Amino acid sequence: MSKDYPNDLRYTNDHEWVRINGKIATVGITAYAVEQLGDITLIDLPKEGEKFARGAQLATVESVKAVSDIYAPVSGSVVKVNVPVGDSPEMLNEDCYDEGWIVELEMSNPSEVDQLMTSAQYEKELSDNAH
Amino acid sequence: MSHGPSEPSDHSSAGKPAPKRTPLYDRHVALGARIIDFGGWAMPVQYASILEEHKAVRTGVGLFDVCHMGEVEFVGLGAVDAVEKLVTNDVRKLVDGQARYTAVCYEDGGIVDDCIVYRERHDRIVIVINASNIEKDIAWFRKHTDGRTDCVLRDLSAETGLIAVQGPHAAALLDRLAHEAGFSALKSFHFKAGEMLGVTVWAARTGYTGEDGFELFCPASEAARIWDALLSAGGDFGVKPCGLGARDTLRLEACLSLYGNDIDQTTTPYEAGLGWVVKLDHDFIGRPALEQKKAAGLSRKLVAFVMEGRGTARHGYPIFAEPEGGAPIGIVTSGSLGPTVGKNIGLGYVPIARAEVGQTLYVDCRGKRIAALLAKSPFYRRSAV
Numbered sequence: 001m002s003k004d005y006p007n008d009l010r011y012t013n014d015h016e017w018v019r020i021n022g023k024i025a026t027v028g029i030t031a032y033a034v035e036q037l038g039d040i041t042l043i044d045l046p047k048e049g050e051k052f053a054r055g056a057q058l059a060t061v062e063s064v065k066a067v068s069d070i071y072a073p074v075s076g077s078v079v080k081v082n083v084p085v086g087d088s089p090e091m092l093n094e095d096c097y098d099e100g101w102i103v104e105l106e107m108s109n110p111s112e113v114d115q116l117m118t119s120a121q122y123e124k125e126l127s128d129n130a131h
Numbered sequence: 132m133s134h135g136p137s138e139p140s141d142h143s144s145a146g147k148p149a150p151k152r153t154p155l156y157d158r159h160v161a162l163g164a165r166i167i168d169f170g171g172w173a174m175p176v177q178y179a180s181i182l183e184e185h186k187a188v189r190t191g192v193g194l195f196d197v198c199h200m201g202e203v204e205f206v207g208l209g210a211v212d213a214v215e216k217l218v219t220n221d222v223r224k225l226v227d228g229q230a231r232y233t234a235v236c237y238e239d240g241g242i243v244d245d246c247i248v249y250r251e252r253h254d255r256i257v258i259v260i261n262a263s264n265i266e267k268d269i270a271w272f273r274k275h276t277d278g279r280t281d282c283v284l285r286d287l288s289a290e291t292g293l294i295a296v297q298g299p300h301a302a303a304l305l306d307r308l309a310h311e312a313g314f315s316a317l318k319s320f321h322f323k324a325g326e327m328l329g330v331t332v333w334a335a336r337t338g339y340t341g342e343d344g345f346e347l348f349c350p351a352s353e354a355a356r357i358w359d360a361l362l363s364a365g366g367d368f369g370v371k372p373c374g375l376g377a378r379d380t381l382r383l384e385a386c387l388s389l390y391g392n393d394i395d396q397t398t399t400p401y402e403a404g405l406g407w408v409v410k411l412d413h414d415f416i417g418r419p420a421l422e423q424k425k426a427a428g429l430s431r432k433l434v435a436f437v438m439e440g441r442g443t444a445r446h447g448y449p450i451f452a453e454p455e456g457g458a459p460i461g462i463v464t465s466g467s468l469g470p471t472v473g474k475n476i477g478l479g480y481v482p483i484a485r486a487e488v489g490q491t492l493y494v495d496c497r498g499k500r501i502a503a504l505l506a507k508s509p510f511y512r513r514s515a516v
Contacts, residue, residue, distance in 0.1 A: 038165075038176075
């Protein structure tokens with residue numbers, strides 16, 4: 001698996017990525033997270049309209065070997081969920097950045113984006129933790 | 132994202148001694164495996180995909196590094212007698228070249244380990260034990276053979292390599308590398324010595340996948356060469372190296388117990404559905420307690436279940452009788468997606484009154500109770516050839 005961390009995304013310590021477009025933050029999990037999980041078999045998505053504070057549990061993803069929570073990288077309400085990913089969670093193994101996005105949040109506090117890592121910071125974090 | 136309790140501990144986790152490596156460690160790294168610490172061993176959990184590795188074993192052939200498992204030999208005229216006292220199954224009936232699955236019990240009937248006993252000759256028996264139990268088992272075996280002058284015990288674990296070759300094409304693959312040895316003619320739970328790649332190996336028709344297959348015993352120093360040869364000779368059979376992840380999903384579909392999950396010192400063979408390996412008509416450690424327990428009847432039992440709702444049961448999740456309220460009545464010991472059965476499956480202990488196939492119970496999957504239907508064990512049985 002390629003360990004790409006696209007430059008146009010922001011990242012969290014918990015291995016979520018965020019794509020910002022105005023007030024909308026699209027959220028997914030990183031290639032590192034996908035690799036750690038292995039074959040993903042199930043994802044529990046939130047409902048449209050649900051509100052989440054930053055750091056609250058947003059979704060749950062299960063693989064053959066593990067179960068993990070996905071946390072809201074920023075505060076906001078869910079405006080869209082990726083229904084096809086809910087039906088075919090293995091899409092995350094194939095493409096976690098485009099087809100494999102998880103939810104779109106309308107941000108209630110867009111300044112929280114400043115606290116997220118850039119791809120360079122995230123990659124440094126990963127390599128620091130590997131040793 | 133944060134990992135739940137079932138995520139195996141990471142290889143790099145601090146505060147513990149560096150995990151031991153098998154003779155195949157470099158091969159796993161070169162094959163791109165993800166390595167985890169499994170009971171003190173640096174082992175591959177998967178190479179590319181647990182699901183693909185699982186499928187290779189069900190439809191083709193898969194290789195597993197099981198060099199981490201322990202081997203203990205009992206040599207001397209008292210070998211059969213010494214082993215008989217240690218294990219619940221009756222090894223007196225074994226013939227040369229025959230193997231038997233058994234439990235080893237404490238005096239109170241709790242399980243020390245589950246293992247396979249291989250009788251080579253009347254004066255040499257080898258027992259294969261779980262990697263995480265090697266020290267405990269050997270201490271137990273020594274304690275209970277101490278003072279014998281007719282049997283010597285030796286730990287062969289470090290010098291022995293063990294590779295499991297599992298799947299419908301396993302026999303054909305072995306024939307390709309050792310056609311003279313006639314391994315493919317072995318019956319289930321039988322073994323023999325033969326030459327492969329210029330080395331004398333033992334091939335045993337045993338495994339831990341619910342599939343046909345073999346376990347190859349070789350000198351540890353030859354394990355990597357044999358591993359390479361099996362991988363390169365089996366291309367057209369779809370041979371794949373398989374990690375502990377697939378080993379777990381395969382054994383769970385076949386309802387084979389995992390020590391430390393489904394069985395341990397607090398469970399008896401009867402509760403675990405292993406009554407068939409307890410033969411009360413011979414003398415062994417734990418027999419009086421097991422006789423008593425058998426007479427008194429079971430209070431709980433290991434059951435197999437299929438999840439009906441969305442959720443995966445995992446080791447340690449509580450089981451409830453009702454969809455809400457009430458206290459837990461049992462606990463999940465193993466759970467996963469069963470890739471071949473195509474459902475989320477699991478094993479767990481529940482009171483005997485709740486253990487009937489067809490009943491619905493509820494597994495608390497991280498705060499959500501998901502219905503689980505008690506099912507017949509095993510979930511998967513290979514079709515007769």
